[in-house]
Amino acid sequence: MGGDAELSARLVAGDLDALAAAYDEHSAFVYGVAVQVTRNEVFAEEVTQDVFVALWEEPLSYDPRLGSLRGWLVSRALHESAVRVKVG
Amino acid sequence: MTDSYLYNGQSADDHVGSCPDCSAAITLLDQPDPAAVPPARLRESVLSKARRRRAPAEVGVAEVAVPYAEQVALMDELLAELSVRQWNSPTARHGTVRGMIEHLAANDAPVAWFLGVRAPEPDPAYRRWREQAGSLLQRVSASTGALLGAEVELAGATPARGSLRHALIQRTFETWTHADDVRRQTGRPPEAPPGDHVRMIAEFGLAMLPRAVRGPRRDVSVTFVLTGPGGGTWTVPLSSASDRVAVLLAADMVDFCRLLANRWKPGCFPYAAEGDPALAREVVRAAATLGCD
Numbered sequence: 001m002g003g004d005a006e007l008s009a010r011l012v013a014g015d016l017d018a019l020a021a022a023y024d025e026h027s028a029f030v031y032g033v034a035v036q037v038t039r040n041e042v043f044a045e046e047v048t049q050d051v052f053v054a055l056w057e058e059p060l061s062y063d064p065r066l067g068s069l070r071g072w073l074v075s076r077a078l079h080e081s082a083v084r085v086k087v088g
Numbered sequence: 089m090t091d092s093y094l095y096n097g098q099s100a101d102d103h104v105g106s107c108p109d110c111s112a113a114i115t116l117l118d119q120p121d122p123a124a125v126p127p128a129r130l131r132e133s134v135l136s137k138a139r140r141r142r143a144p145a146e147v148g149v150a151e152v153a154v155p156y157a158e159q160v161a162l163m164d165e166l167l168a169e170l171s172v173r174q175w176n177s178p179t180a181r182h183g184t185v186r187g188m189i190e191h192l193a194a195n196d197a198p199v200a201w202f203l204g205v206r207a208p209e210p211d212p213a214y215r216r217w218r219e220q221a222g223s224l225l226q227r228v229s230a231s232t233g234a235l236l237g238a239e240v241e242l243a244g245a246t247p248a249r250g251s252l253r254h255a256l257i258q259r260t261f262e263t264w265t266h267a268d269d270v271r272r273q274t275g276r277p278p279e280a281p282p283g284d285h286v287r288m289i290a291e292f293g294l295a296m297l298p299r300a301v302r303g304p305r306r307d308v309s310v311t312f313v314l315t316g317p318g319g320g321t322w323t324v325p326l327s328s329a330s331d332r333v334a335v336l337l338a339a340d341m342v343d344f345c346r347l348l349a350n351r352w353k354p355g356c357f358p359y360a361a362e363g364d365p366a367l368a369r370e371v372v373r374a375a376a377t378l379g380c381d
Contacts, residue, residue: 005165009157012222014145014229019138023131032124048126049134056138060222064161065168074122 004069011059019056026070027052030077037081047080148233152256153225155285159263160221162279166270167214174274181381185273186213192266193217195243195380196224199255202240203227221263228256243380248296257292260285262380265349280342283317290314290341291322293348293378298326300374308334308364310371314341335363337371347372349379 010018030051034044051073055062062072145153167189175186182188190213200207200220205227207220228235236253243258250258260281268278280286294312307329312322319341323333339347339359346352354373361368 005161006158009161010154012160012225012229013150013153013157014142015150015154016135016139016144020131020135023134027126027131027134028123031126031130032122035124036122045126045130045133048130049137052134053138053141057141060226065164 005064007069008059008062008064011056011062016056019052022055022069022073023052026073029070030073033074033077034081037078038084040084043081043084047077047084050080051076143230145229146233148236148253149229149231152236152253152260152288153229155281155288156256156260156263157225158285159260159267159281160218160225163263163267163270164218166267166274167218170270170274177273179269179273181269185270188266188269189213189217191381192262193220195262196220196259198241198243199252199259200224200227202238202252202255203231221259224259228252244378245381246300246377248299254292254295257288258380261289261292261345261349264289265346265351265379268346268351280317280345283319283341285318286316286341286345287318287320289345289348290318293345293375294322294324296378297324297371297374300377301326301370302374303370306334306367307331308367310334310367311336312344313338314344315339316341333363335361335368335371337361337368344375347375350376350381351379352376 007018007022011022027048031044031048034047035041038044038047054076055073062069066072144150170185176184179185179188182191193207193213193216196217197207197220200223203224205220205223207216207223211219236251236256238252239249240252240255242248242250242255243262264281271278281289297310306326308327309323309325309330309332311333312324313336314320314322315338337359338361339357343352343358347354347357354369354376357372357376359368359372
């Protein structure tokens with residue numbers, strides 16, 4: 001077993017190392033999207049933090065059957081960034 | 089993203105102007121590689137905030153929760169791809185694949201119930217099993233290590249009780265066994281969990297073995313030499329007054345777990361034994377009764 005399904009299983013089981021692994025693998029994409037959309041590094045850090053903490057808090061909200069973890073994280077980052085740009 | 093502009097008469101350009109998600113997505117279209125290295129301190133901030141929001145599983149809890157979570161994820165992948173015909177295809181046990189998953193969910197239920205999970209009864213088999221297993225895992229990962237010693241009902245043909253730790257190892261074992269049943273049903277090769285997970289399953293079976301051995305009381309032990317990833321040597325006393333090793337039985341670790349699940353028939357199980365051959369046969373027969381069907 002490997003990849004996103006394994007990471008997802010370990011997150012559900014409460015393994016914080018799995019979140020660290022997900023962060024190491026995908027944070028540059030999450031942060032990168034957030035920086036490009038918000039054009040603000042402070043907002044981008046908040047978005048990155050919120051996206052990864054949400055994955056940890058509600059690990060079942062990511063369903064590996066429906067797509068990649070990176071895609072899920074980036075789409076959440078996109079949404080969070082858009083909201084921040086709108087709200088300011 | 090809202091797609092109301094598709095039917096409210098608004099043009100796409102007007103919509104994008106007022107929709108933050110679409111504006112953000114279009115911004116990215118011209119920039120195919122959005123990767124940017126975040127500040128190094130952000131990693132610790134994320135992990136620290138995560139730890140405050142949801143405590144990580146204690147080490148002893150993670151030791152049994154992670155193997156179960158992995159088998160649940162593998163089973164989920166297999167079930168998600170099944171066609172209606174495959175769901176209804178006849179199986180050697182439990183009628184059909186659907187019947188087998190209903191059986192698995194029913195065997196998970198006492199552990200889920202113990203942890204406070206109430207799966208909705210009328211749900212289709214797949215959804216019921218999936219939601220129940222996911223909730224069970226979330227509950228157990230948030231519980232203290234002390235709870236692992238609490239006694240719960242174990243699955244199996246003979247009523248038995250055991251610790252929550254043993255019950256979770258048994259859930260991993262049964263989920264793996266039925267995942268291999270689904271693989272066989274759909275023409276895929278069987279798969280085995282990592283060595284340390286298989287080892288926990290074998291140790292669970294060896295602990296249950298003495299009560300399954302039939303015949304006169306024997307004050308002897310059996311030494312198992314199980315080979316392959318996770319393998320090792322275990323000496324199992326068949327009574328509290330055991331004074332010597334009567335049989336040494338050598339077999340493949342994964343095959344032994346499949347024997348426990350009764351996926352190897354005792355008469356066909358490949359093993360080598362030194363010592364009392366009749367006792368070796370009885371031990372192999374007894375091992376094959378420790379599954380969850």
